Amino acid sequence: MCGITGIVELRGTxxxxxxxxxxxxxxxxxxxxxxxxxxxxxxxxxxxxxxLAIIDPGEGGRQPMTSADGRxxxxxxxxxxxxxxxxxxxxxxxxxxxxxxxxxxILAAWNKWREGMLFRFxxxxxxxxxxxxxxxxxxxxxxxxxxxxxxxxxxxRVVFASEMRAILRSGIVSASLDxxxxxxxVLDPFGVEGSSRTLFNPVSRLQAGHFLSIxxxxxxxxxxxxxxxxxxxxxxxESDRIAQFGSLFRDSVALRMRSDVPIGTSLSGGFxxxxxxxxxxxxxxxxxxxxxxxSWRHAFVASFPGMPNDERPDAEIAAAWxxxxxxxxxxxxxxxxxxxxxxxxxxxxVYLGLPTAVWNIYRELRNHRVLVSLxxxxxxxxxxxxxxxxxxxxxxxxxxxxxxxxxxxxxQSAVDFARAAMLKGKGFLYLRGGLRHLPPIxxxxxxxxxxxxxxxGLNRRLYRMFHSSVLPTILRNFDRLSMAHGVxxxxxxxxxxxxxxxxxxxxxxxxxxxxxxxxxxxxxxxxMPETIRxxxxxxxxxxxxxxxxxxxxxxxxxxxxxxxxxxxxxxFDTPGLLKTVKRLSSTxxxxxxxxxxxxxxxxxxxxxxxx
Numbered sequence: 001m002c003g004i005t006g007i008v009e010l011r012g013t014x015x016x017x018x019x020x021x022x023x024x025x026x027x028x029x030x031x032x033x034x035x036x037x038x039x040x041x042x043x044x045x046x047x048x049x050x051x052l053a054i055i056d057p058g059e060g061g062r063q064p065m066t067s068a069d070g071r072x073x074x075x076x077x078x079x080x081x082x083x084x085x086x087x088x089x090x091x092x093x094x095x096x097x098x099x100x101x102x103x104x105x106i107l108a109a110w111n112k113w114r115e116g117m118l119f120r121f122x123x124x125x126x127x128x129x130x131x132x133x134x135x136x137x138x139x140x141x142x143x144x145x146x147x148x149x150x151x152x153x154x155x156x157r158v159v160f161a162s163e164m165r166a167i168l169r170s171g172i173v174s175a176s177l178d179x180x181x182x183x184x185x186v187l188d189p190f191g192v193e194g195s196s197r198t199l200f201n202p203v204s205r206l207q208a209g210h211f212l213s214i215x216x217x218x219x220x221x222x223x224x225x226x227x228x229x230x231x232x233x234x235x236x237x238e239s240d241r242i243a244q245f246g247s248l249f250r251d252s253v254a255l256r257m258r259s260d261v262p263i264g265t266s267l268s269g270g271f272x273x274x275x276x277x278x279x280x281x282x283x284x285x286x287x288x289x290x291x292x293x294x295s296w297r298h299a300f301v302a303s304f305p306g307m308p309n310d311e312r313p314d315a316e317i318a319a320a321w322x323x324x325x326x327x328x329x330x331x332x333x334x335x336x337x338x339x340x341x342x343x344x345x346x347x348x349x350v351y352l353g354l355p356t357a358v359w360n361i362y363r364e365l366r367n368h369r370v371l372v373s374l375x376x377x378x379x380x381x382x383x384x385x386x387x388x389x390x391x392x393x394x395x396x397x398x399x400x401x402x403x404x405x406x407x408x409x410x411x412q413s414a415v416d417f418a419r420a421a422m423l424k425g426k427g428f429l430y431l432r433g434g435l436r437h438l439p440p441i442x443x444x445x446x447x448x449x450x451x452x453x454x455x456x457g458l459n460r461r462l463y464r465m466f467h468s469s470v471l472p473t474i475l476r477n478f479d480r481l482s483m484a485h486g487v488x489x490x491x492x493x494x495x496x497x498x499x500x501x502x503x504x505x506x507x508x509x510x511x512x513x514x515x516x517x518x519x520x521x522x523x524x525x526x527x528m529p530e531t532i533r534x535x536x537x538x539x540x541x542x543x544x545x546x547x548x549x550x551x552x553x554x555x556x557x558x559x560x561x562x563x564x565x566x567x568x569x570x571x572f573d574t575p576g577l578l579k580t581v582k583r584l585s586s587t588x589x590x591x592x593x594x595x596x597x598x599x600x601x602x603x604x605x606x607x608x609x610x611x
Contacts, residue, residue: 003030078125145208264298269314272376
C-alpha cells in the first residue's frame, strides 16, 4: 500500500525532476516508509513512489522496481492477496524471484500475461508499468476501484497521482473548476465518484475496472472488468448456497490477513465489521496460513457518548467473542472543531458529513503501530443495508425505479428532476436557476450494464449502488482518510469471488422477512454473537452531525458561508443558504436530513475557498 506518481512528456521534452519530486512529496503521508523515483533514458517518462511497507518490508519491496531483464519498471499501490499462489504458478514456468514482495510477482505476471494478469489478481491496486523497449506506459485500476488513480492530460504531458490534490498543488498543470460537477455534487453527492470527471479540469479519474495506455503520444482507455460477465452458476440447494458463501467469506478474510506487519480492525459493532473480526478469531484457531499476521488482536472502536449512534456496547460484545481487548476512541462535542481543517483537507472532496470519526480511528491505528485494518466495507451495497423493508412502499418504489430507470436516459432524468423537486419543496435546493438549470447526469461506470432479465428490483439497485454511486464514494473516503495516516484498509466483503457469487444470488437471499444480508447472516450462525448477527437496526458509522451543527459548529458554518468565494457564489444562492443555516442553528433544529442535504454546500464552499 503506497502512493504513486508519474509524468509523461508527450512532445519529447525532458521531465523536470524537481516537478516529479514535488508531486511525489505531496503524497508523502500515503507512504512514510520510503521514497523512490525513476526516469527513462530519454527523460520523457518519470515515475515516483511513496512506500507503506506491508509485504516484504525490507529492501526487497522498494519501488520503483525494475524487472530482472531491465525492460519493465513498476510503481504500484495496493495488495495482491493471492501473490503467493501466483508466484508458485510462475515458478513452475521457470521464473525465479529475488524478493518476497508481491510487486515482483506483478512484474513477472505482466511479462507472462500482459493485461490478462488483471483477471488473475485477487486484490486492490492502482499501478503503472513502463515498457522501456516499446516506450509504452500502462496504468490500471482494480475491479471495483478500491485504490484511486487520478490523471491530468494536456497537449504537453500526462501527470498522474494517487490523489487529486497532489496534481493540483504540484503546479505542473493549470486547473479550473468543472461547474457541472460542482452542481452535481450538491444535488447528488453519490453521482460523481463513479464517473471519469472530477471537480477540477483537466483532472480525470481512471474508473474502476479500466486501464489506460500511453504510447507515441496517444492515450487509450479501455474497460477490462464487467461483473455481469463473471457471474457463477449457483448451487441448487439453499443450504449449499449458504455454505458456499461462508466458505468464500472465510477464505477472503484469510487472504487479507497476509501481512508482514501487525493488523487489526475498525470495529463499529454492526454486523459487517463484527463478522470480519469473529472470522479472524476463528481462523487463528484453525491456522491463519502462510504469511498470515501473527499480531492481529487489535480492534479500534469509535464511541459517541450519549449519542443515539453510539455502538460501543455492541462492539465490546463482538470484541469479547473474539477474545480481543478493544481500544476505544471517544468522540464528543470537543472533536467537532478539533483538527477540522486537517480532516476536510484530507478528505479533499465533497461528502454528506464531516468524517472526523473515521479520521480519528485511523490516526489511532497509526499511533498503535497497527498499519493494516480489515473492515466491513462493501457489504451494505452488496447485500443491502438494514432497513430495506422497513417501509414497504418506499422499498418497493426504490426497487421499481431501479428496475425501470437503469440505462434509460429519459427515465434517469425524470428521477433526477423528481429528486431536485423534492429538495426544493423541503427548502434544500440552492442551485441558481433552480429546476430549470439542473446539472447533467454524469456517465457512471456500470450504470448502463445489461443486467440478467431474471434479476429483481433489489438486485438491480444494489448492482448500481455497488459499482456506480454509493460504494465508489465510500471507497474514496476511506482511502483518503486512512492513507492520511499511512494505514491500509482491506475489505473482505469485496473479494471479487464473493462479489460475483453474491451478485448472482436472488433478491430473497439478500432481503427477506425484515432482514437484509440474509445469506451472510445464515452463514455466520454460531460464528459470532447472536444479538449482533440478528440485529435488524442499522445505526451507521457517522459523526454526530445534528448535535455538532446545533452546537460547536454554529460559528464555523456562519464564517464559511459569509466568506466571499466567487466560484461558489456564482453557482449557488448563498444568501438563501445562509438564511436557512442561521435559522436551523438559532432554533437548534438541525437533524440528520437537513445536515445531509446542506453539509455538501458547506463542504464545497470550504474546499473552493482553498483552491
